[in-house]
Structures are given as C-alpha cells and as structure tokens.
Amino acid sequence: MPTDRPTDRGFEARLDALREEALRRGVVADSGMAIAxxxxxxxxxxxxxxxxxxxxxxxxxxWQIGLYFFVGGTAGMSGxxxxxxxxxxxxxxxxxxxxxxxxxxxxxSPALLIADLGRPARFLNMLRVFKWxxxxxxxxxxxxxxSGFATAALLLTVALxxxxxxxxxxTALGLxxxxxxxxxxxxGAVLATYTGVLLGATAVPVWSSHHRLLPFHFxxxxxxxxxxxxxxxxxxxxxxxxxxxxxxxxxxxVGAWLELTxxxxxxxxxxxxxxxxxxxxxxxxxxxxxxxxxxVGWTDGAAVCFLLGAVLSRYGWLHxxxxxxxxxxxxxxxxxxxx
Amino acid sequence: xxxxxxxxxxxxxxxxxxxxxxxxxxxxxxDPTVCIGCKACEVACKEWNQVPEDGRAxxxxxxxxxGSLGASTWRHVKFQxxxxxxxxxxxxxxxxxxxxxFGWLFVSDVCKHCENAGCLEACPTGAILRxxxxxxxxxxxxxxxCGYCVVGCPFGVIDRRPAPLPGAGxxxxxxxxxxxxxxxxxxxxxxACPTESIHFGPLDELHARAEQRVATLQARGFADARIYNPVxxxxxxxxxxxxxxxxxxxxxxxxxxxxxxxYLRGAWTSAAITSTLALLGACLAxxxx
Numbered sequence: 001m002p003t004d005r006p007t008d009r010g011f012e013a014r015l016d017a018l019r020e021e022a023l024r025r026g027v028v029a030d031s032g033m034a035i036a037x038x039x040x041x042x043x044x045x046x047x048x049x050x051x052x053x054x055x056x057x058x059x060x061x062x063w064q065i066g067l068y069f070f071v072g073g074t075a076g077m078s079g080x081x082x083x084x085x086x087x088x089x090x091x092x093x094x095x096x097x098x099x100x101x102x103x104x105x106x107x108x109s110p111a112l113l114i115a116d117l118g119r120p121a122r123f124l125n126m127l128r129v130f131k132w133x134x135x136x137x138x139x140x141x142x143x144x145x146x147s148g149f150a151t152a153a154l155l156l157t158v159a160l161x162x163x164x165x166x167x168x169x170x171t172a173l174g175l176x177x178x179x180x181x182x183x184x185x186x187x188g189a190v191l192a193t194y195t196g197v198l199l200g201a202t203a204v205p206v207w208s209s210h211h212r213l214l215p216f217h218f219x220x221x222x223x224x225x226x227x228x229x230x231x232x233x234x235x236x237x238x239x240x241x242x243x244x245x246x247x248x249x250x251x252x253x254v255g256a257w258l259e260l261t262x263x264x265x266x267x268x269x270x271x272x273x274x275x276x277x278x279x280x281x282x283x284x285x286x287x288x289x290x291x292x293x294x295x296v297g298w299t300d301g302a303a304v305c306f307l308l309g310a311v312l313s314r315y316g317w318l319h320x321x322x323x324x325x326x327x328x329x330x331x332x333x334x335x336x337x338x339x
Numbered sequence: 340x341x342x343x344x345x346x347x348x349x350x351x352x353x354x355x356x357x358x359x360x361x362x363x364x365x366x367x368x369x370d371p372t373v374c375i376g377c378k379a380c381e382v383a384c385k386e387w388n389q390v391p392e393d394g395r396a397x398x399x400x401x402x403x404x405x406g407s408l409g410a411s412t413w414r415h416v417k418f419q420x421x422x423x424x425x426x427x428x429x430x431x432x433x434x435x436x437x438x439x440x441f442g443w444l445f446v447s448d449v450c451k452h453c454e455n456a457g458c459l460e461a462c463p464t465g466a467i468l469r470x471x472x473x474x475x476x477x478x479x480x481x482x483x484x485c486g487y488c489v490v491g492c493p494f495g496v497i498d499r500r501p502a503p504l505p506g507a508g509x510x511x512x513x514x515x516x517x518x519x520x521x522x523x524x525x526x527x528x529x530x531a532c533p534t535e536s537i538h539f540g541p542l543d544e545l546h547a548r549a550e551q552r553v554a555t556l557q558a559r560g561f562a563d564a565r566i567y568n569p570v571x572x573x574x575x576x577x578x579x580x581x582x583x584x585x586x587x588x589x590x591x592x593x594x595x596x597x598x599x600x601x602y603l604r605g606a607w608t609s610a611a612i613t614s615t616l617a618l619l620g621a622c623l624a625x626x627x628x
Binding site (some may be wrong): 025048050051053054055057058059060061077080082084085087088090116117118119120122123125126128129131133134135136137140144177185190191192193194196197198200201203204207208211212213214215216219220223237238240241242243247288321325328331332333335336 | 398400401403406407409417419457460461462463464465466481482483484485486489490491492493494495496497498499500507508509510586588589590591592593594595597598599600602603605606607608609610612613614615617618620621622624625626627628
C-alpha cells in the first residue's frame with residue numbers, strides 16, 4: 001500500500017519510547033485514553049459521576065423552539081397592550097395594530113411548534129388530554145385559546161366600521177370587543193410567561209434553579225418586544241417609550257443579578273462558554289444598550305436592538321440548558337445545595 | 340446442620356406469574372455485587388423489544404460500549420472502576436505504584452419507574468401512563484415526539500430516538516417488558532441474568548430481599564453497602580432500585596432527584612405576578628403619557 005510517509009523512522013522511535021515507558025511504568029497513557037493512568041484509575045483523578053457522563057439528558061428541541069419563545073411571547077404581550085390600549089381609550093388603530101401582531105404570532109407559533117415535533121403528523125395528539133401538571137399541555141391549550149381570541153378580536157376591529165354602519169348597537173359592540181380583547185390579553189399574558197414555567201419545571205439544573213426568575217424574565221422581555229414592534233410600525237408614543245425604558249431597566253437588573261450569581265456551581269453555564277457569551281450579548285442588548293439608544297433619542301434603533309436581544313436571550317437560555325444538562329457537576333451542585 | 344446449598348435462594352426470575360392480572364406493584368432490585376458484566380441483560384432487552392442498533396463504540400470508559408441509557412438502550416451496564424478498595428476486596432498491584440487501591444463494580448442501569456415520574460407528569464399527550472403493576476409505560480402509537488419528557492426525567496433515562504432508526508421521532512425507554520408480563524413472563528433482562536444480579540418480583544418482597552442483602556454485605560466488611568432508593572425526595576421512591584457500594588454520585592445516580600413538578604408552584608406564581616404587572620404597567624404607561 002502506498003504511503004505518504006516515506007520514512008517512518010520517527011514513528012518507529014515513538015513505538016520504542018512507548019515500549020520503554022510500558023516496561024518502566026507498567027502502564028501507558030496518552031490523550032484519547034479517557035482513563036489517565038491506564039486501566040486502573042487513581043483516586044486523585046477520580047472523575048465526577050460515571051466517568052464525567054451527564055446525569056440528566058439535554059433537551060432535544062430544535063431551532064424552532066427558541067424562535068417560538070420569542071414569537072409567542074411577543075404575540076401574547078401584544079394582546080396585553082391591545083387591552084391596555086382599549087381600556088385607556090387609545091385610537092382604534094393602536095388596538096388594531098397590537099392585535100395584528102398578536103394574530104401574526106398566533107399563526108406562526110403553531111407552525112414552529114409542529115415543525116419541532118419528532119412526529120409532526122401527530123400534533124393533534126396534544127389535544128387528547130388537559131393536564132394541569134404538564135406545562136407543555138397548559139401551553140398548548142393556552143396557545144389554542146389565544147389564537148381563537150386573537151383572531152376574533154382582530155376580525156372584530158377590522159369589521160367594526162362596517163358593523164356600525166350596518167346599524168349594530170354600539171354599546172353591545174364595545175362590550176363584545178372588550179370581552180374578546182380581554183380574552184386575548186389574559187391568554188396572551190400566560191402565553192408570554194408559561195415558557196418560563198416550561199423550562200423551570202424540568203430536571204435541567206440551570207433552568208430549575210431559575211424557575212421563579214424565568215417566567216418573570218420571559219414575560220418582561222416579551223412586553224418589551226411587543227412594545228418595540230409597535231414602535232417600529234410607526235407608533236412613536238411616549239407611553240411605549242416609557243414601557244421600553246422600564247423593561248430595559250428591569251432587564252439591566254436581571255443581567256446584573258445573573259452576573260452576581262454566576263459563581264454558583266449550578267449556573268456557571270450562564271457565564272462561561274458559548275451559552276455565557278449568548279446570555280451576556282442578550283443581556284447587553286435588552287438592557288444597557290437599549291437604554292443608551294433610547295437616551296440618545298434613536299427609538300427605532302433601540303427597538304431593533306431590544307428585539308435582537310430578546311431573540312438572543314431565548315436561544316441563550318436554551319443553549320445554557322443544553323450545556324447545563326451535559327455537565328454532571330452542575331446537576332450534583334444543584335442537588336447538594338437543595339439537600 | 341446447615342449445608343452450603345441452604346444459602347441458595349430458589350430463583351424467582353424463571354417462574355411464571357400473574358402480577359398484571361393481580362394488579363400487584365412489581366420492581367427490579369439490581370445488585371451489582373454479583374454482576375459479572377456479561378451484558379446478557381442488554382442483549383436480551385434489545386432482542387425481545389426489537390430495539391434498533393444505534394451504534395457501538397468503545398467509550399474509553401472501561402469496557403463500556405453502549406454509553407448511557409437512551410432511546411435505544413434500555414438496559415445499560417455501567418463498568419465502574421473506582422479508585423478505592425471495595426470492602427475487603429484485594430486487587431493486585433497492577434500499576435507501578437506500591438499502593439493502588441482499586442474497586443470494580445458493574446451496575447446494570449435501567450429506567451427507575453419512579454413513584455412520582457417526571458416523564459409521566461410532563462407528557463402532554465397522555466402517551467405515558469402508569470400500568471397495573473405500577474410501572475411507567477410509553478404508548479408509542481400516541482407519542483408525538485414533543486420531547487418534554489426528556490427534560491422531565493431526573494435520571495436522564497428517556498430520550499427521543501433520532502432518524503434514521505425505526506420509530507424515529509418518538510420517545511423511548513424501558514417498557515418493563517409490559518407485554519411479557521401481561522403473559523405471565525419475567526422481563527427479558529431479569530430472565531437472562533445468569534447471576535440474578537437483576538432481581539424481579541413484587542416490590543414488598545424485593546425490599547425485604549434488598550435489606551437482607553445489605554445486612555449480609557455489611558457483616559462481610561462492605562461498610563458502605565447501601566440501598567439507592569430516594570424515598571425522601573419528591574420522587575417518592577423508585578420501583579427499579581439498586582444496591583450500591585458507595586455514594587450514588589460515583590455511579591452517575593443523582594443523590595437527591597426531584598420530580599420537576601415541584602417547581603410548578605413557584606414558577607406559575609411568578610408567571611401570574613408577571614402577567615398582572617405587565618397589564619397594570621401597560622395601562623399605567625398608556626394612561627399617564
């Protein structure tokens with residue numbers, strides 16, 4: 001057989017060295033040998049858990065889920081903004097724009113969720129049962145109810161002038177509109193926050209150790225995203241600016257708190273590696289960077305910056321969960337702290 | 340006068356039974372101190388359940404070539420080499436060092452069939468259910484592969500099977516050979532186990548047998564012999580429990596596993612507060628400015 005190594009004298013010397021080492025020490029180790037020290041491990045290098053293997057499984061979810069967290073959250077909180085607009089007597093155009101975002105999210109979200117399934121053709125099996133104790137089940141039903149209300153609400157706002165002209169009772173019409181928008185807002189708020197519950201109620205250490213923070217964090221970012229999208233659609237209102245400032249201030253606080261607790265053994269993936277980088281980039285975008293852009297008066301830039309951070313944040317948490325589950329030290333640290 | 344054969348317990352693994360018809364909770368008690376690492380359980384499980392081959396490679400972790408429990412590995416023999424002596428066992432000096440304490444245990448790992456099962460709670464389709472014999476069973480014809488059970492399991496057992504394997508996309512784990520048991524047969528792994536390291540039987544009988552075994556081992560100098568069965572956590576105990584020589588961490592088992600539903604109350608409270616604050620905040624902002 002032809003070889004591109006014309007002289008193997010160097011390698012023969014390596015083999016001689018290996019034989020000598022084997023005779024001298026009784027055992028030979030090199031990179032690629034997982035058990036340093038040969039077949040008998042020494043106590044000093046005792047690996048964590050079973051040869052450093054993960055104790056829990058990483059999530060199998062694909063790229064659609066991170067995007068769904070963003071789209072569903074934004075749509076949900078748009079429903080909340082629509083109700084707030086209706087209650088505070090904003091122009092119908094504002095309510096309709098917010099509902100349009102909610103409706104768009106209600107259309108895109110199921111598509112993303114179904115695409116992520118291992119067996120997409122069986123997505124309807126989600127509707128076989130209603131389980132309080134499964135955050136996934138609750139999320140599916142919430143999305144379903146939200147979609148119904150958001151669609152009805154948007155149709156109603158679009159048809160409102162028509163219905164009025166046709167002689168519909170204005171008071172009754174207003175009441176029906178309030179009801180469907182309230183439904184959109186109620187289920188929308190759950191849609192924007194349950195994703196935090198979904199991650200929190202798992203065996204993944206970095207998620208479960210933040211099970212109280214996640215729904216809050218996701219909900220706040222979703223509100224900011226909903227507000228930012230309306231700003232980008234031309235609603236340059238002081239109220240949205242205020243919401244944007246408040247949300248970014250809160251996010252700056254959340255980012256700072258995560259920085260302070262990053263020393264925790266069960267949360268080191270938030271500060272280190274790829275997930276750490278993602279989390280910090282997301283925190284910077286949704287927090288200080290947006291605040292600065294708003295302070296200098298570039299509202300559209302701030303909105304885009306926040307939306308970018310909101311997407312990065314969801315992927316950051318998913319990535320952190322994957323890294324966290326693969327690290328047996330995090331799993332053990334979380335359990336020793338709890339125990 | 341006691342003869343040596345008195346110590347030999349008649350096999351419970353080969354007999355037919357009616358536990359499914361009787362609705363009697365059954366379990367596995369896996370005793371690594373008599374396991375010889377033959378992998379008969381792994382092979383028996385794969386063959387009976389027609390679990391597809393998902394690749395074999397030497398992991399570099401002792402003689403382990405199946406890695407971990409997963410969608411296509413429902414029994415997994417851990418080859419645990421420990422840097423300390425187990426009980427009065429003596430290992431010869433195999434390295435150049437004068438003192439080379441060494442212990443070796445084979446642990447045949449399996450789905451724990453938890454009292455409070457994280458996968459079962461997480462499943463949004465109702466595909467995962469609890470059987471008459473108190474085992475946790477995945478109905479493959481219902482599962483739509485959402486993957487939530489994968490992160491719901493505190494033991495890292497269940498997983499989604501990747502393409503191109505048969506059944507790809509669905510979540511799989513040990514069925515406790517529910518089909519065999521319905522016909523009065525012992526689970527394949529227990530039936531094939533040559534040393535009865537895998538005990539199969541009604542849970543109460545297994546608990547008694549396990550306690551007795553721990554007492555015997557401790558009397559023989561294995562001071563750290565213990566049962567691994569986290570009854571004092573939210574998991575509430577496991578139906579496939581283990582005897583271990585040393586802390587569970589060393590064998591890749593979580594010392595304090597929690598069923599993830601314990602986090603629901605705190606998380607939903609946070610969600611409710613956040614939702615309320617968001618609506619109030621939005622109203623306030625729109626009303627003020």
